[in-house]
Amino acid sequence: MDKNGLIKPSSDLSELPISKKPSLMDADVQLKSYQLLGLNWMNLLHSKGYSGILADDMGLGKTCQVISFIAQLVDSYTPPDEEDGDYEDGEDDNGNPPWPNLIVVPPSTYENWLAEFERFAPEISVMPYYGSDRRNIDPEEARNYHVVLTTYTQVERQHEDLEFLQQLSPHAAIFDEGHKLKNPKTLIYKKMMRVPSDWRLILSGTPIQNNLKELLSVLHFVEPDLFKGDDFERLQTIFEAKVPSKDVHNFAALAKERVGNARTIMAPFILQRRKDDVIDLAKKIERNIVVGMHPDQKLIYDEIKGSYLHQPKTAKRGAVAAIKSGNSWIQLKKAAIHPQLFRRHFTDSVLEEMVELLWSSCSEDELYVQSKEDRHKALLLADFKEKSDFELHTWCKEFKKYIGHLDIPDRSWEEAPKVKKLLELVRGYMETGDRVLVFSRFEMVINILRDTLYFAGIPYCELTGQTNTADRFPEIQKFTSDASIPVFLLTTGAGGTGLNLTAANKIILFDQSDNPQDDVQASNRAHRIGQSRDVEVVRLITRDTVEGLIYNSCVKKLMLAACVEGQFGAGGDGDEETSVEEECRKLMLLESKESREG
Known part of the structure; x- marks a missing residue:
């Protein structure tokens, strides 16, 4: 710790207020020294009323550190003495317990978080808030749990889920892979900003994704009361200022100023350790x-490149039918990957034959159409024209009996x-x-x-x-x-x-x-x-x-x-x-x- 009581990444562990793992963590769990330091850092920010960003490299156990922090909050809570009204460190100013705590994660890590709580701190109660079962959960019931775990997609899709989290009013709100909150214009950013909490923590191994404006957005999310007003607007202006790259002197000066400002801004609110600095990891x-490119692929790529660099209307018709249905930048990247991401083999005449054969041989349910009316037949043909060769190949596989002979050559992909x-x-x-x-x-x-x-x-x-x-x-x-x-x-x-x-x-x-x-x-x-x-x-x-x-x-x-x-x-x-x-x-x-x- 430095002379101001701040925890540094290099702090002597003997000086830390929390010198061992919380008692609620499993007996077999051993916190590494840098993880114990991370626990102390979160605890210090929380006690001072400041939110933050835990930005350790991926693979350093941010999940374990967060679980240890939750365990520390619960472990240190003592119900207030009703007579003298004294409050302990683990409770808020009103004497309320430091829970429920909200953790929002990507769907791909949801089950892993549940498993890690069971592994590291099985006595911490976790309420899963995901899927159809969540509709039966009452906010008051959820307030009895130490943690409510949900996903970004769950909250993003349903307004009722935002209302639930607002009623939950969590003590701490923790956001895994928090760089998802880099853009204040996105729906998920706006929704998460509306969830009230006493404290916020973002977890991200990559707090700077593309540019410095995104960093400011993340900082505004964790500390909206600090990063606002004239000072915040002045920083935005500095980070948005454009200088022609040919103006070498001013360009370099602006870049240096931006980076210097970013470092100064980040310092009080972020803890970041690199793997090379704290563990002996494999190389x-x-x-x-x-x-190279397949000849068919080069034809497709050159055509889309010409369309992308000039006007879309100049692209030839037929060879790359898919380009008109998607962003040309994305199409250009796909053309560099594989030729069957586009439609070349399945010409319009082949598609017409496919539809005729399917229409005369299959039921409405098999073809995912409402009826055998001509308008639905035309819609099926129109849908086929928007598909790539490989997508149409999957249709030929599914209905091999009727249209398999029209398929692309076997294993041509x-x-x-x-x-x-x-x-x-x-x-x-x-x-x-x-x-x-x-x-x-x-x-x-x-x-x-x-x-x-x-x-x-x-x-x-x-x-x-x-x-x-x-x-x-x-x-x-x-x-x-x-x-x-x-x-x-x-x-x-x-x-x-x-x-x-x-x-x-x-x-x-x-x-x-x-x-x-x-x-x-x-x-x-x-x-x-x-x-x-x-x-x-x-x-x-x-x-x-x-x-x-x-x-x-x-x-x-x-x-x-x-x-x-x-x-x-x-x-x-x-x-x-x-x-x-x-x-x-x-x-x-x-x-x-x-x-x-x-």
């Missing part, structure tokens, strides 16, 4: 593998260079006894990889946004306990945060996120406490596509986060307010111009 080795390379890597890992997590941003890509592994006879587990919450934890347990399963397929959104998957020591990032922290979090599912082997992260990049530009832009954003967190000097040579898409588009336009002139 993490990263490498990029560059692959394996011809894409990225898929070929993935199979090569996985087979190599199987020979050496390694196990791998494969991440993609797109569920359809996971579907392609699922079929690829199935036909290759390679066992796998799978977790995507379509996986039911009740099935997620069993799927994780299955992969963890069964060493004969070499591959776990995950979408970055569903499986990239909060999970402990140290059974794997290889990571394949099949495609990249615009937000570099998404991929950092994904890779850290395996690189965390409990990992005994070195972890290798392989990033697959398609040559001469936007993927290389995305990678370079993301590296700059990671450098910004490192500067603010104090790993490097207060420098920065890029405009952190420029999105990855904006930067990539500028570079592609420049390349296109040089190509025409050259």
Whole structure:
């Protein structure tokens, strides 16, 4: 502790007010020294009435630290003496007990949180607030529990759930993967701001995701009474100011000022420890593998690139029918991944034949239509025209008896260079006894990889946004306990945060996120406490596509986060307010111009 009584990451443990784990924690649990320090830090902020951000690296046990803090609150509570009205440290100014406490988590970590409470502090009572059973829960009944656990999606979808949490009026509100609250314009940010609580804590291994404005938004969320008014608006103005990158002197000065301000602002409210500083962890080795494009894929990519850089109306019709139904930036990224994410094989005439055969052979229920009226037939055809080759392939599989002869060639999806390379890597890992997590941003890509592994006879587990919450934890347990399963397929959104998957020591990032922290979090599912082997992260990049530009832009954003967190000097040579898409588009336009002139 320093002369002001503040807890530093390097504090001597003998000086800490709480020198051992709370008595309500399981006897077999041992808090590591940095976790005990984290408990003291949370306890100090709580006692002073300040909220905060626990921003330890992923894998350092933020869940365990939070559970220890809840246990400390409950452990230290003593009912007030009715005669003298004295209050103990564990209660609020009104003598109320320090519960219920609300914890909001992503759906993918919900079951894990329940399991971790049972493992670390089984005497802490936890009420699950999720699914249809939650409708029978009364707020007054919930107030008797130490913790109410729910998910972001649960609160986001139903207004009645927000009303429940408002009536609950939790003592502490804790938000796992709290970088989800980086944008004050989102519905979940607005809803969570309306939940009253005495204290707030955000958990995030990546408090700076894309730019410094997002950091201010997170700080405003945890301490809205401090980060408001003229001072807050002045900071926003500084972080939003634009200086042309050609003006090197002013650009560098502004970048330095921004980073310096960010460090000063963060210091009182954030505790961040890096894995390398507090534990002896296995190495993490990263490498990029560059692959080429399939000829069909190059045709698609070039067409979408032309559409993206110029006007959508200039794109040729037919070859890339899917582009008109989606964001062209997303379509461009998909084109760099796999050709069957678009419709080329299934021409309009083939689709018409498919619909005719299905219409004459199948019932309304089988085709998911209300009736056999002509208008519903036209709607089915219109729906087919919006689907990709691989989506239409799944229809041909399901109705093989009627339209199987119109399907794409069997296993043709394996011809894409990225898929070929993935199979090569996985087979190599199987020979050496390694196990791998494969991440993609797109569920359809996971579907392609699922079929690829199935036909290759390679066992796998799978977790995507379509996986039911009740099935997620069993799927994780299955992969963890069964060493004969070499591959776990995950979408970055569903499986990239909060999970402990140290059974794997290889990571394949099949495609990249615009937000570099998404991929950092994904890779850290395996690189965390409990990992005994070195972890290798392989990033697959398609040559001469936007993927290389995305990678370079993301590296700059990671450098910004490192500067603010104090790993490097207060420098920065890029405009952190420029999105990855904006930067990539500028570079592609420049390349296109040089190509025409050259």
